[in-house]
Amino acid sequence: MPFEHLLPLANAIINSIGPDTLSDATLEKLRALFPEKLIIAALDLIDRGNVFHCITSWGHSEYEVLGSTATYSVLVDLEPTRIPYSCTCPAFAYSVLMAGTHIMCKHVLATFISHKMNSSIKRPTNVDDLAAIFTRQFPIPVPNAREPGAS
Numbered sequence: 001m002p003f004e005h006l007l008p009l010a011n012a013i014i015n016s017i018g019p020d021t022l023s024d025a026t027l028e029k030l031r032a033l034f035p036e037k038l039i040i041a042a043l044d045l046i047d048r049g050n051v052f053h054c055i056t057s058w059g060h061s062e063y064e065v066l067g068s069t070a071t072y073s074v075l076v077d078l079e080p081t082r083i084p085y086s087c088t089c090p091a092f093a094y095s096v097l098m099a100g101t102h103i104m105c106k107h108v109l110a111t112f113i114s115h116k117m118n119s120s121i122k123r124p125t126n127v128d129d130l131a132a133i134f135t136r137q138f139p140i141p142v143p144n145a146r147e148p149g150a151s
C-alpha cells in the first residue's frame with residue numbers, strides 16, 4: 001500500500017492512544033501497519049525509559065531516543081513534507097527513505113506512542129545540549145552524498 005495511504009491510518013491509530021495505556025485493540029491495529037518486531041522494539045524503548053523529551057527553559061522541545069549503540073534524534077513535526085517525521089538512525093535512511101519498505105523506524109514509533117502515553121522522560125535541556133542535538137540532526141554533509149529520493 002502506498003505511503004500516502006498508510007500515513008493517515010498510522011496517525012489515526014497513534015492518535016487513539018490514551019495516557020498510560022496501550023490497549024490490546026490498539027496493539028492489534030498497530031500490527032496491521034508495522035512488523036511485530038518493530039512494535040516490540042518500540043515498546044521496549046519506552047519501557048526502558050529511553051525516549052527523552054528534551055525541553056529548554058524557553059519552551060523549545062526535541063525528542064531523542066537512546067538506541068543500543070547511539071542516541072538518535074527524532075523530528076516529529078516536519079509538515080508539510082511528504083514524510084512529516086525523521087530519525088537520524090540508519091534504519092530510517094534505508095528502510096523508510098530509500099527502500100520504502102517501512103513507514104517509520106522503531107525510534108519514531110516509540111516517540112509517537114510515548115508522547116501519546118505521556119511516558120517519555122522529560123529532560124531539562126540547556127543551550128549546549130541543544131547544540132549537540134542539532135549536530136545529530138544536521139550532520140556536516142558528506143561530499144557527493146546522494147540525496148534520498150533524488151533521481
Ligand SMILES: [Zn+2]
Nearest residue numbers: 087089105107
Ligand atoms: Zn530511528
